[in-house]
Amino acid sequence: MAVLNSVQNPVVMVDTNGHIAFANWEAEAFFGASAAHLSRYKLSTFIPFGSPLLSLIDQVRERRAPVNEYRVDLSSPRLGQDKLVDLYVAPVVNQPGDVVIVFQERSMADKIDRQLTHRAAARSVTGLASMLAHEIKNPLSGIRGAAQLLETSVTDEDRALTRLICDETDRIVSLVDRMEVFSDERPVDRISLNIHSVLDHVKAIAKAGFARNIRITENYDPSLPPVYANRDQLVQVFLNLIKNAAEAIGDRPDGEIQLTTAYRPGIRLSVAGSREKISLPLEFCVHDNGPGVPADLLPHLFDPFITTKTNGSGLGLALVAKIIGGHGGIVECDSQANRTTFRVLMPVSKDIPLDEEPPAKSTGSF
DSSP states (O other): OOHHHHSSOOEEEETTSSSEEOOOOOHHHHHOOOOOHTSBGGGTTSTTTHHHHHHHHHHHHHHOEEEEEEEEEOOOOBBBOOOOEEEEEEOOTSSTTEEEEEEHHHHHHHHHHHHHHHHHHHHHHHHHHHHHHTTTTHHHHHHHHHHHHHHHHSSHHHHHHHHHHHHHHHHHHHHHHHHHEEEEEEEOOEEEHHHHHHHHHHHHHHHTTTTTSEEEEEETTTOOOEEEHHHHHHHHHHHHHHHHHHHTTTTTTOOEEEEEEEEOOEEEEETSSOEEEEEEEEEEEEEEOOOOTTTTTTGGGGSSSOOSSSOOOOOOEEEEHHHHHHHHHHEEEEEETTTEEEEEEEOTTSOOOOTTOOOOOOOOOO
């Protein structure tokens, strides 16, 4: 059973009467109850009525062979929302009628799939940015130069039109300049960084400017190992996320942004073109109590040109996804009314062994 407690997926064993005979540590977290408490009840007590899981158990008992079922929705008031799982149900050898169930939560897998889609979108913007820089900025400079020449020889009434031409060309050039960031594929210098010094620096910038009237709190894990990253790019990422949070809160008098860090072992991401899997145990979050992101916008939030701001370009979060993806990490967003969380998962510094875990850490909630 100690081996099953080391498994990063929820695992339960159900006896012939349907009672939960064993639950590993991940299962305790999944069901929100201790193994001792779970053992008092049948599995049917904790899953939605009529769930296909029950019929899968009967099928395994009858066939005495394991089965897989994908994307089974176990969402309920007891288990919570977004409980979409893949199931592996197998008979227990030498214990007829008993079955073992392994739950693979789909939420993280789906988020990683979306993250890979975001990276593909960022690559599309990279090509678009290169084309725009070459094909648009050059003729725009000619248009602006011509407007400036005309400005010296027209009436005051027409001069307003030439000024409008100059202002609009400057605005387009500014947008193209922002997009050119996506086409910069040069390698960046990375070092072992204390993420808390980065977050404190970003907080100081925010409190001196756009978030001066918003309460910003921290809940840091002091034992967190260093992250292997480029400091300037991480500052850009978290400045973007905190600014988004501040703009979402607006003038709300009880507005609050919370910065949290934690060590979450178990998340591993496959690297394209190799068998290597990168561990992403470092979790950095920006929480806010704003109105939340519209549900229809949430799956596309990191796509370019997606924004809810009147004057927004929709490139800020796309750039965040590009930078974090370039560091081998992922960024995701969970949102509901009065609580939005942007979560960044990243690898530890190359100087830290991947199988080494830090000592016990502080915890907290927002």
